[in-house]
Amino acid sequence: LFPFKSAIERTSGHAYVCVPAYSISHLSLLSRHLQSTGVEVSDEVVTSFNKFKLGQAPYKLRYFIYEIKDKKTVIIEKQGAREKTYDDFVEDLPENDCRYGLIDIEFKTHDGRPTSKIVFISWNPDTASVRPKMLYSGSKEALKSALVGVGIHINATDHSELDFEEAILPVLKKFT
Numbered sequence: 001l002f003p004f005k006s007a008i009e010r011t012s013g014h015a016y017v018c019v020p021a022y023s024i025s026h027l028s029l030l031s032r033h034l035q036s037t038g039v040e041v042s043d044e045v046v047t048s049f050n051k052f053k054l055g056q057a058p059y060k061l062r063y064f065i066y067e068i069k070d071k072k073t074v075i076i077e078k079q080g081a082r083e084k085t086y087d088d089f090v091e092d093l094p095e096n097d098c099r100y101g102l103i104d105i106e107f108k109t110h111d112g113r114p115t116s117k118i119v120f121i122s123w124n125p126d127t128a129s130v131r132p133k134m135l136y137s138g139s140k141e142a143l144k145s146a147l148v149g150v151g152i153h154i155n156a157t158d159h160s161e162l163d164f165e166e167a168i169l170p171v172l173k174k175f176t
Contacts, residue, residue: 045074
């Protein structure tokens with residue numbers, strides 16, 4: 001089961017398994033990104049993200065919007081073509097329901113250089129029902145851990161927190 005050998009020590013009739021420290025990181029691989037809510041991240045989400053961040057076809061996209069399907073699995077709900085904008089991404093988020101989003105945002109640094117960052121956005125609007133808000137809040141870490149390499153995470157509860165110039169761009173510029 002584990003990719004290492006463990007030493008077993010017997011003392012007073014009890015068996016103890018000595019696990020090397022490096023092996024603990026392998027436990028997260030076995031969890032398949034399962035959160036305490038029982039929500040799991042689909043393999044398609046992980047595979048498409050890995051190709052997206054490398055710019056591989058067919059995932060030369062602007063964004064993904066993820067939903068939790070049947071209270072069990074995070075899946076891809078929508079994809080935005082590369083020509084889409086941040087405003088298109090925001091329009092694709094439901095007004096009164098929760099979602100997760102991942103978007104490649106292009107912008108200029110303080111000194112005018114063009115750059116881009118991949119940003120994870122947790123959309124948990126105040127107008128959503130309590131159960132979905134709790135489910136999405138409790139399952140967010142499972143998706144974040146599956147999206148290895150995303151360094152910018154933003155939580156938004158209303159449209160003012162999604163305003164590009166006032167809320168998103170200042171956060172992006174902190175990371176350049």
